[in-house]
Amino acid sequence: MKKLLLTCCIFFLAIGFAVADTININHFVIKENPFAKDEIAVVATDTAGTIQEAVNGIFTFTINGFSQEMNFDKGTAFYRHKIQKSSFVYARHENDNGTHPMLYYIYKHDSKLTPVKISWILLLSIPLGLILLGYLFKRFIIIALIIFCIFLYFNYHNGLSIPTFFQSVIDGLKGIFVK
Template identity: 65%
Template sequence: MKKFLLIISLFTLSANISFADAITINHFVVKENPFAKNEIAIVAVDTANNVLENVNGIFAFTIDGFQESLRFNRGTAFYQHKLDKSSFLYVKHVNEAGTHSILYYVYKTDDKLTPIHISWIVLLAIPVLLVLLSYLFKKFVIIAIIIFIIFLYFNHHAGLSIPTFFESIIDGLKGIFK
């Protein structure tokens, strides 16, 4: 009986030790891929933007509405699609902790890519500011409409659709109330 209890306790102890903490990605940044031209890398970081080198494996991301399985090695995954022009990239990752999404404008020059984080506050502030100015100054209505149309055209031409625009703002608002 003692041997049986000893074996059961050893199995229980070994089962508890063998379970490791699940690795999750709660913060990430988009950077230029240093190994390939016109490609980006997604880097798992902590809140202080330090690379999480313990992140290894395949994680599901949605990039501009397309589901991608990215292989992370020491905290970095390479997005294998080439960018031929400057455009918006909406990167979203869903895990047990919730939805994590970031909107970037990737500015392309001849020899490098420069990702610029676009805050949801800026996306919300531009149309609200135009409406407020047109309400305050009645003569500004035509100019505000023209600026708003240029704003929509630039966003659409650079790859930011209206649903992505609103989804980015809604995700930002959800982040406030967490």
């Protein structure tokens, strides 16, 4: 009887150690790929910006509307598509903790890529500011419309479509209320 009890205890203890802890990516940043020209890397970080080197394996990201299986090794995965010109990159990752979106403007200059994170607040404040200025100053309405059209053209020309614009703002608003 004692041998059976000891065997069961050892078996349940081994099962407890065998269960792996799942690793989730809750924060990530986009950086220039140091090993390839005109490519970017997705780096899993914590809230302080430190690389999570425990993140290994395949995770699904949606980048600019296309689903992409990314292979993380020591917290870094490489996006193997060349960036030809400066453009927006909208990356989303969905896991058990929710959806984690990021909007970046990748500025290409001198064969280097400089990612700039775009906040949904800034993205929303520019059109709202133009509307407010047009409302306050009646003579400014035409100029505000011209600036707004230039803003829309710049966004569209660099890969930020209207649905992506609204999706970024909606995901940002969800992030405020879900936390």
